Amino acid sequence: MATFKYEVEILALREVHEIPGTWDDESFKGLLHHLEYDGVEDIPREELREMASLALSDFEKEEAVEKVLEFRLGERLNKGQRKNLGNEMQEDPLWIEYSDLSFHEELFHVGCMLYWTFPRNFPSPDIAELTFRITTLKPEAKNSLINPSASFLCRILNGGMDKYNIMNRLFDESLEGDAFPEADHILWQIRNKGFDEGSRAVTVTVYTSWNWVEDLKGVRNFESVAWTDGQLEG
Numbered sequence: 179m180a181t182f183k184y185e186v187e188i189l190a191l192r193e194v195h196e197i198p199g200t201w202d203d204e205s206f207k208g209l210l211h212h213l214e215y216d217g218v219e220d221i222p223r224e225e226l227r228e229m230a231s232l233a234l235s236d237f238e239k240e241e242a243v244e245k246v247l248e249f250r251l252g253e254r255l256n257k258g259q260r261k262n263l264g265n266e267m268q269e270d271p272l273w274i275e276y277s278d279l280s281f282h283e284e285l286f287h288v289g290c291m292l293y294w295t296f297p298r299n300f301p302s303p304d305i306a307e308l309t310f311r312i313t314t315l316k317p318e319a320k321n322s323l324i325n326p327s328a329s330f331l332c333r334i335l336n337g338g339m340d341k342y343n344i345m346n347r348l349f350d351e352s353l354e355g356d357a358f359p360e361a362d363h364i365l366w367q368i369r370n371k372g373f374d375e376g377s378r379a380v381t382v383t384v385y386t387s388w389n390w391v392e393d394l395k396g397v398r399n400f401e402s403v404a405w406t407d408g409q410l411e412g
Contacts (some may be wrong), residue, residue, distance in 0.1 A: 270301070319338060326370060
């Protein structure tokens, strides 16, 4: 069983209202084209977000939801599903509550655009930005730190929370097993600064909804046993 113990230090856990770089210039242009807005390529880059919101505000709120869902999710949702979400997204943070985890990140990005456009009608999108350092004292344990996977990081973070946290309640078998495919939909984006050979550590920032990491509030240091999918049988 290829598992190792790691030392973990929480460096920052804060609320953010968008994931930096996700709605970029090309995304705003793409949405404007999708809305059939004229002269997209002539818009100065510093005005793209404002123009995308203005163009979207020409639609009724429910139709605006459908338009952004079409742009971000394409055919992953059918017309009926998009129509239903047009009402639901005005009331509920679906990046937390939608039944299919694989939609959560994109529903958050949709929620951001809708809030920027209709701040009185859609909930303010807030998620967690968590930065932490993982260190190992064993050279043979560093492989999981060089390019840490979502499954490995979920196991790391689970070690800093009590057994009643929501991740453990829902996915205890995956956390203890050799395959945790849902992890890719729990940790939406992972950014790391690269493994440091001198300290045998990596600093990682993840973006996720609060329900997965809320129990880490107030936690500073802990030890965690973790592994990447496939290691138990490796």
